[in-house]
Amino acid sequence: MKKSERYLSIYKSLGDEVKDKIVIATRESQLALWQANNVKAQLESLYPDMKVELLGMTTKGDQILDSPLSKIGGKGLFVKELENALTEGRADIAVHSMKDVPMAFPEGLGLAVICEREDPSDAFVSNKVESLDQLPSGAVVGTSSLRRSCQLRMKRPDLIIKDLRGNVNTRLRKMDDGEYDAIILATAGLVRLEMLDRIRQRIPAETSLPAGGQGAMGIECRSDDVQTINLLAPLQHEETAIRVTAERAVNERLNGGCQAPIACFAILTGDSIWLRGLVGSPDGKTMIEGEIRGHKDDAKSLGVQLADDLLARGADIILDALYNEENSN
Numbered sequence: 001m002k003k004s005e006r007y008l009s010i011y012k013s014l015g016d017e018v019k020d021k022i023v024i025a026t027r028e029s030q031l032a033l034w035q036a037n038n039v040k041a042q043l044e045s046l047y048p049d050m051k052v053e054l055l056g057m058t059t060k061g062d063q064i065l066d067s068p069l070s071k072i073g074g075k076g077l078f079v080k081e082l083e084n085a086l087t088e089g090r091a092d093i094a095v096h097s098m099k100d101v102p103m104a105f106p107e108g109l110g111l112a113v114i115c116e117r118e119d120p121s122d123a124f125v126s127n128k129v130e131s132l133d134q135l136p137s138g139a140v141v142g143t144s145s146l147r148r149s150c151q152l153r154m155k156r157p158d159l160i161i162k163d164l165r166g167n168v169n170t171r172l173r174k175m176d177d178g179e180y181d182a183i184i185l186a187t188a189g190l191v192r193l194e195m196l197d198r199i200r201q202r203i204p205a206e207t208s209l210p211a212g213g214q215g216a217m218g219i220e221c222r223s224d225d226v227q228t229i230n231l232l233a234p235l236q237h238e239e240t241a242i243r244v245t246a247e248r249a250v251n252e253r254l255n256g257g258c259q260a261p262i263a264c265f266a267i268l269t270g271d272s273i274w275l276r277g278l279v280g281s282p283d284g285k286t287m288i289e290g291e292i293r294g295h296k297d298d299a300k301s302l303g304v305q306l307a308d309d310l311l312a313r314g315a316d317i318i319l320d321a322l323y324n325e326e327n328s329n
Protein backbone atom coordinates (compact mmCIF):
# COMPACT_ATOMS: atom_id res chain seq x y z
CA MET A 1 0.00 0.00 0.00
CA LYS A 2 1.29 3.47 -0.82
CA LYS A 3 2.09 5.70 2.13
CA SER A 4 -0.68 8.14 1.19
CA GLU A 5 -3.22 5.31 0.92
CA ARG A 6 -2.24 3.98 4.31
CA TYR A 7 -2.90 7.33 5.92
CA LEU A 8 -6.13 7.73 4.00
CA SER A 9 -7.33 4.41 5.40
CA ILE A 10 -6.41 5.47 8.96
CA TYR A 11 -8.33 8.63 8.36
CA LYS A 12 -11.38 6.82 7.02
CA SER A 13 -11.34 4.33 9.90
CA LEU A 14 -12.13 7.22 12.21
CA GLY A 15 -15.68 7.17 10.76
CA ASP A 16 -17.98 9.95 11.92
CA GLU A 17 -15.31 11.42 14.14
CA VAL A 18 -13.32 12.80 11.22
CA LYS A 19 -13.08 16.49 10.69
CA ASP A 20 -14.33 17.75 7.39
CA LYS A 21 -12.38 21.01 7.42
CA ILE A 22 -8.84 22.19 8.03
CA VAL A 23 -8.09 25.87 8.54
CA ILE A 24 -4.58 27.08 7.69
CA ALA A 25 -3.35 30.22 9.45
CA THR A 26 -1.03 32.14 7.15
CA ARG A 27 0.69 35.45 6.71
CA GLU A 28 -0.46 37.34 3.66
CA SER A 29 2.81 37.93 1.88
CA GLN A 30 2.92 36.39 -1.57
CA LEU A 31 5.43 33.77 -0.43
CA ALA A 32 3.46 32.80 2.69
CA LEU A 33 0.29 32.49 0.60
CA TRP A 34 2.10 30.35 -1.97
CA GLN A 35 3.28 28.04 0.80
CA ALA A 36 -0.13 27.82 2.47
CA ASN A 37 -1.79 27.16 -0.89
CA ASN A 38 0.77 24.48 -1.68
CA VAL A 39 -0.09 22.64 1.55
CA LYS A 40 -3.81 23.20 0.87
CA ALA A 41 -3.44 21.58 -2.58
CA GLN A 42 -1.50 18.62 -1.14
CA LEU A 43 -4.16 18.04 1.54
CA GLU A 44 -7.00 18.36 -0.96
CA SER A 45 -5.44 15.82 -3.27
CA LEU A 46 -4.90 13.38 -0.38
CA TYR A 47 -8.35 13.95 1.09
CA PRO A 48 -10.80 14.94 -1.66
CA ASP A 49 -13.72 15.29 0.77
CA MET A 50 -11.90 17.68 3.05
CA LYS A 51 -12.48 21.42 2.95
CA VAL A 52 -9.24 23.34 3.37
CA GLU A 53 -9.46 27.07 4.06
CA LEU A 54 -6.88 29.80 4.54
CA LEU A 55 -7.08 32.28 7.41
CA GLY A 56 -4.92 35.23 6.40
CA MET A 57 -3.34 37.37 9.13
CA THR A 58 -0.94 40.28 9.43
CA THR A 59 1.85 39.81 11.95
CA LYS A 60 3.93 42.39 13.84
CA GLY A 61 6.88 41.48 11.64
CA ASP A 62 4.85 42.50 8.56
CA GLN A 63 3.79 45.79 10.12
CA ILE A 64 7.09 47.11 11.43
CA LEU A 65 9.17 47.69 8.34
CA ASP A 66 11.41 50.55 9.36
CA SER A 67 13.73 48.92 11.91
CA PRO A 68 16.16 46.03 11.46
CA LEU A 69 14.49 42.81 12.58
CA SER A 70 17.22 42.08 15.10
CA LYS A 71 16.33 45.27 16.97
CA ILE A 72 12.59 44.64 17.27
CA GLY A 73 12.49 41.10 18.57
CA GLY A 74 13.63 38.83 15.76
CA LYS A 75 11.92 36.20 13.73
CA GLY A 76 9.38 35.21 16.37
CA LEU A 77 7.44 38.30 15.36
CA PHE A 78 6.29 36.52 12.22
CA VAL A 79 4.86 33.46 13.93
CA LYS A 80 3.28 34.66 17.19
CA GLU A 81 -0.08 35.74 15.74
CA LEU A 82 -0.33 32.49 13.78
CA GLU A 83 0.40 30.50 16.93
CA ASN A 84 -2.26 32.39 18.86
CA ALA A 85 -4.78 31.40 16.18
CA LEU A 86 -3.81 27.75 16.69
CA THR A 87 -3.97 27.91 20.47
CA GLU A 88 -7.36 29.61 20.39
CA GLY A 89 -8.71 27.08 17.88
CA ARG A 90 -9.33 29.62 15.11
CA ALA A 91 -7.02 27.58 12.90
CA ASP A 92 -5.78 23.98 12.80
CA ILE A 93 -2.37 24.36 11.21
CA ALA A 94 0.20 27.02 10.38
CA VAL A 95 2.64 26.70 7.49
CA HIS A 96 6.07 28.22 8.12
CA SER A 97 9.40 28.68 6.41
CA MET A 98 11.53 26.53 8.69
CA LYS A 99 14.22 29.15 8.92
CA ASP A 100 11.73 31.54 10.55
CA VAL A 101 10.49 29.06 13.15
CA PRO A 102 11.95 29.68 16.63
CA MET A 103 13.47 26.70 18.41
CA ALA A 104 10.98 26.57 21.27
CA PHE A 105 7.25 26.18 20.71
CA PRO A 106 4.60 27.62 22.96
CA GLU A 107 3.03 25.12 25.35
CA GLY A 108 0.56 22.88 23.53
CA LEU A 109 1.97 23.50 20.05
CA GLY A 110 4.56 21.62 18.04
CA LEU A 111 5.89 20.85 14.62
CA ALA A 112 3.94 18.05 12.94
CA VAL A 113 5.91 17.63 9.72
CA ILE A 114 8.75 19.07 7.64
CA CYS A 115 8.07 19.09 3.90
CA GLU A 116 10.47 18.53 1.00
CA ARG A 117 13.10 21.18 0.66
CA GLU A 118 13.43 23.55 -2.28
CA ASP A 119 16.93 24.74 -3.29
CA PRO A 120 18.39 25.99 0.03
CA SER A 121 20.94 28.37 -1.50
CA ASP A 122 21.07 32.14 -1.38
CA ALA A 123 20.42 33.85 -4.70
CA PHE A 124 22.39 36.74 -6.13
CA VAL A 125 19.95 39.16 -7.78
CA SER A 126 21.02 42.16 -9.82
CA ASN A 127 20.05 44.24 -12.83
CA LYS A 128 23.67 45.18 -13.45
CA VAL A 129 25.98 42.16 -13.28
CA GLU A 130 25.77 38.40 -13.61
CA SER A 131 27.52 37.30 -10.40
CA LEU A 132 28.92 38.37 -7.08
CA ASP A 133 32.46 38.34 -8.50
CA GLN A 134 31.52 40.87 -11.17
CA LEU A 135 30.38 43.51 -8.67
CA PRO A 136 32.77 46.48 -8.74
CA SER A 137 34.35 47.83 -5.58
CA GLY A 138 31.98 50.12 -3.71
CA ALA A 139 28.85 48.50 -5.14
CA VAL A 140 25.83 48.60 -2.81
CA VAL A 141 24.36 45.23 -1.82
CA GLY A 142 21.05 44.92 0.01
CA THR A 143 20.40 42.44 2.79
CA SER A 144 19.30 42.72 6.38
CA SER A 145 20.52 39.29 7.33
CA LEU A 146 23.62 39.28 9.54
CA ARG A 147 24.37 35.80 8.25
CA ARG A 148 24.47 37.00 4.64
CA SER A 149 26.26 40.26 5.37
CA CYS A 150 29.04 38.78 7.50
CA GLN A 151 29.86 36.19 4.84
CA LEU A 152 29.72 38.83 2.13
CA ARG A 153 31.93 41.23 4.09
CA MET A 154 34.45 38.45 4.68
CA LYS A 155 34.79 37.70 0.97
CA ARG A 156 34.24 41.20 -0.40
CA PRO A 157 35.26 43.83 2.17
CA ASP A 158 35.15 46.36 -0.68
CA LEU A 159 31.35 46.21 -1.02
CA ILE A 160 28.88 48.44 0.79
CA ILE A 161 26.15 46.53 2.57
CA LYS A 162 22.88 48.34 3.10
CA ASP A 163 19.90 47.19 5.14
CA LEU A 164 16.93 45.86 3.15
CA ARG A 165 13.59 44.87 4.66
CA GLY A 166 10.18 43.89 3.38
CA ASN A 167 8.75 40.90 1.56
CA VAL A 168 10.31 39.55 -1.61
CA ASN A 169 8.40 41.92 -3.93
CA THR A 170 9.23 44.99 -1.86
CA ARG A 171 12.91 44.07 -1.85
CA LEU A 172 12.96 43.55 -5.61
CA ARG A 173 11.20 46.87 -6.18
CA LYS A 174 13.75 48.73 -4.05
CA MET A 175 16.53 47.27 -6.16
CA ASP A 176 14.70 48.06 -9.40
CA ASP A 177 14.32 51.66 -8.14
CA GLY A 178 18.11 51.87 -8.05
CA GLU A 179 18.68 51.87 -4.28
CA TYR A 180 20.94 48.79 -4.58
CA ASP A 181 23.28 47.39 -7.22
CA ALA A 182 22.40 43.87 -6.10
CA ILE A 183 20.46 42.08 -3.38
CA ILE A 184 20.65 38.64 -1.81
CA LEU A 185 17.45 36.61 -1.38
CA ALA A 186 16.66 32.99 -0.69
CA THR A 187 16.59 31.04 -3.96
CA ALA A 188 13.61 29.05 -2.66
CA GLY A 189 11.39 32.11 -2.40
CA LEU A 190 12.17 33.20 -5.95
CA VAL A 191 11.64 29.69 -7.32
CA ARG A 192 8.28 29.38 -5.57
CA LEU A 193 7.10 32.75 -6.84
CA GLU A 194 8.17 31.78 -10.36
CA MET A 195 10.77 34.53 -10.53
CA LEU A 196 13.57 32.31 -11.80
CA ASP A 197 14.54 34.99 -14.30
CA ARG A 198 15.57 37.20 -11.35
CA ILE A 199 18.26 34.78 -10.21
CA ARG A 200 21.65 35.76 -11.68
CA GLN A 201 23.54 33.20 -9.58
CA ARG A 202 22.72 30.50 -7.06
CA ILE A 203 25.51 31.26 -4.61
CA PRO A 204 27.42 28.10 -3.67
CA ALA A 205 27.40 27.05 0.00
CA GLU A 206 31.18 27.63 0.08
CA THR A 207 30.54 31.34 -0.53
CA SER A 208 27.31 31.82 1.39
CA LEU A 209 26.43 29.00 3.74
CA PRO A 210 22.61 28.95 4.05
CA ALA A 211 20.57 29.48 7.21
CA GLY A 212 19.36 26.46 9.12
CA GLY A 213 16.10 25.30 7.57
CA GLN A 214 16.29 27.58 4.55
CA GLY A 215 14.13 26.33 1.68
CA ALA A 216 12.06 23.96 3.82
CA MET A 217 8.46 24.41 4.95
CA GLY A 218 7.22 23.10 8.27
CA ILE A 219 3.68 22.65 9.55
CA GLU A 220 2.77 23.45 13.14
CA CYS A 221 -0.37 22.33 14.95
CA ARG A 222 -1.74 21.65 18.43
CA SER A 223 0.18 18.76 20.02
CA ASP A 224 -3.02 17.06 21.19
CA ASP A 225 -4.72 17.26 17.80
CA VAL A 226 -3.94 13.65 16.89
CA GLN A 227 -6.26 13.64 13.92
CA THR A 228 -4.59 16.59 12.24
CA ILE A 229 -1.16 15.13 13.01
CA ASN A 230 -2.22 11.89 11.26
CA LEU A 231 -3.64 13.79 8.32
CA LEU A 232 -0.41 15.72 7.90
CA ALA A 233 1.91 12.71 8.18
CA PRO A 234 2.16 11.97 4.42
CA LEU A 235 3.55 15.48 3.86
CA GLN A 236 6.67 14.67 5.86
CA HIS A 237 9.86 14.41 3.77
CA GLU A 238 12.26 12.27 5.76
CA GLU A 239 15.52 13.43 4.16
CA THR A 240 14.63 17.08 4.61
CA ALA A 241 13.50 16.45 8.19
CA ILE A 242 16.83 14.85 9.10
CA ARG A 243 18.86 17.67 7.54
CA VAL A 244 16.78 20.39 9.16
CA THR A 245 16.90 18.60 12.52
CA ALA A 246 20.71 18.70 12.44
CA GLU A 247 20.73 22.36 11.39
CA ARG A 248 18.25 23.45 14.01
CA ALA A 249 20.23 21.69 16.72
CA VAL A 250 23.16 23.97 15.88
CA ASN A 251 20.96 27.07 16.14
CA GLU A 252 19.39 25.87 19.35
CA ARG A 253 22.75 25.24 21.04
CA LEU A 254 24.03 28.63 19.88
CA ASN A 255 20.85 30.30 21.07
CA GLY A 256 20.39 31.48 17.51
CA GLY A 257 16.75 32.37 17.85
CA CYS A 258 17.48 36.03 17.33
CA GLN A 259 18.81 37.13 13.98
CA ALA A 260 22.34 35.98 14.65
CA PRO A 261 25.18 35.71 12.12
CA ILE A 262 24.89 31.92 12.16
CA ALA A 263 24.79 29.61 9.17
CA CYS A 264 24.39 25.84 9.19
CA PHE A 265 23.76 23.46 6.37
CA ALA A 266 23.45 19.67 6.27
CA ILE A 267 23.72 17.34 3.30
CA LEU A 268 22.58 13.71 3.48
CA THR A 269 24.27 11.05 1.35
CA GLY A 270 22.85 7.62 2.03
CA ASP A 271 22.93 7.34 5.80
CA SER A 272 25.69 9.92 6.28
CA ILE A 273 25.24 13.52 7.27
CA TRP A 274 27.75 16.21 6.41
CA LEU A 275 26.98 19.24 8.53
CA ARG A 276 28.74 22.57 8.12
CA GLY A 277 28.31 25.64 10.30
CA LEU A 278 29.76 29.06 10.94
CA VAL A 279 29.45 32.05 13.21
CA GLY A 280 30.71 35.38 11.93
CA SER A 281 31.25 38.74 13.51
CA PRO A 282 28.93 41.34 11.94
CA ASP A 283 31.91 43.39 10.73
CA GLY A 284 33.02 40.42 8.63
CA LYS A 285 36.48 40.37 10.24
CA THR A 286 36.20 37.13 12.17
CA MET A 287 34.59 33.91 11.13
CA ILE A 288 34.54 30.63 13.02
CA GLU A 289 33.81 27.74 10.67
CA GLY A 290 33.39 24.05 11.36
CA GLU A 291 32.06 20.79 10.02
CA ILE A 292 31.17 17.34 11.25
CA ARG A 293 30.18 14.03 9.67
CA GLY A 294 28.17 11.20 11.14
CA HIS A 295 25.15 8.92 10.92
CA LYS A 296 21.73 10.31 10.12
CA ASP A 297 20.27 8.81 13.29
CA ASP A 298 22.50 11.18 15.26
CA ALA A 299 21.31 14.34 13.46
CA LYS A 300 20.53 16.22 16.62
CA SER A 301 23.65 15.32 18.59
CA LEU A 302 25.86 16.09 15.57
CA GLY A 303 24.33 19.57 15.51
CA VAL A 304 25.03 20.05 19.22
CA GLN A 305 28.61 18.77 18.83
CA LEU A 306 29.29 21.12 15.93
CA ALA A 307 27.86 24.06 17.88
CA ASP A 308 30.01 23.18 20.91
CA ASP A 309 33.07 23.01 18.68
CA LEU A 310 32.30 26.46 17.23
CA LEU A 311 31.73 27.88 20.72
CA ALA A 312 35.01 26.44 21.99
CA ARG A 313 36.88 28.03 19.10
CA GLY A 314 35.62 31.57 19.68
CA ALA A 315 31.97 31.72 18.56
CA ASP A 316 31.09 32.28 22.22
CA ILE A 317 32.89 35.63 22.24
CA ILE A 318 31.18 36.82 19.04
CA LEU A 319 27.73 35.76 20.22
CA ASP A 320 28.14 37.10 23.77
CA ALA A 321 29.06 40.49 22.36
CA LEU A 322 26.00 40.46 20.11
CA TYR A 323 23.51 39.26 22.72
CA ASN A 324 24.79 41.85 25.22
CA GLU A 325 24.45 44.60 22.67
CA GLU A 326 20.87 43.52 22.00
CA ASN A 327 19.99 43.51 25.67
CA SER A 328 21.35 47.00 26.14
CA ASN A 329 19.27 48.43 23.29
Ligand SMILES: NCc1[nH]cc(CCC(=O)O)c1CC(=O)O
Pocket residue numbers: 097098099100184185186187188189213214215216217
Ligand atom coordinates in the same frame (compact mmCIF):
# COMPACT_ATOMS: atom_id res chain seq x y z
N1 LIG B 1 13.51 35.88 6.11
C1 LIG B 1 12.32 35.80 5.34
C2 LIG B 1 12.24 34.55 4.57
N2 LIG B 1 11.85 33.39 5.17
C3 LIG B 1 11.91 32.39 4.24
C4 LIG B 1 12.33 32.94 3.05
C5 LIG B 1 12.55 32.19 1.79
C6 LIG B 1 11.97 30.83 1.68
C7 LIG B 1 12.64 29.78 2.50
O1 LIG B 1 13.77 29.90 3.00
O2 LIG B 1 12.02 28.70 2.63
C8 LIG B 1 12.53 34.31 3.24
C9 LIG B 1 12.95 35.31 2.23
C10 LIG B 1 14.43 35.41 2.04
O3 LIG B 1 15.23 35.10 2.92
O4 LIG B 1 14.82 35.86 0.95
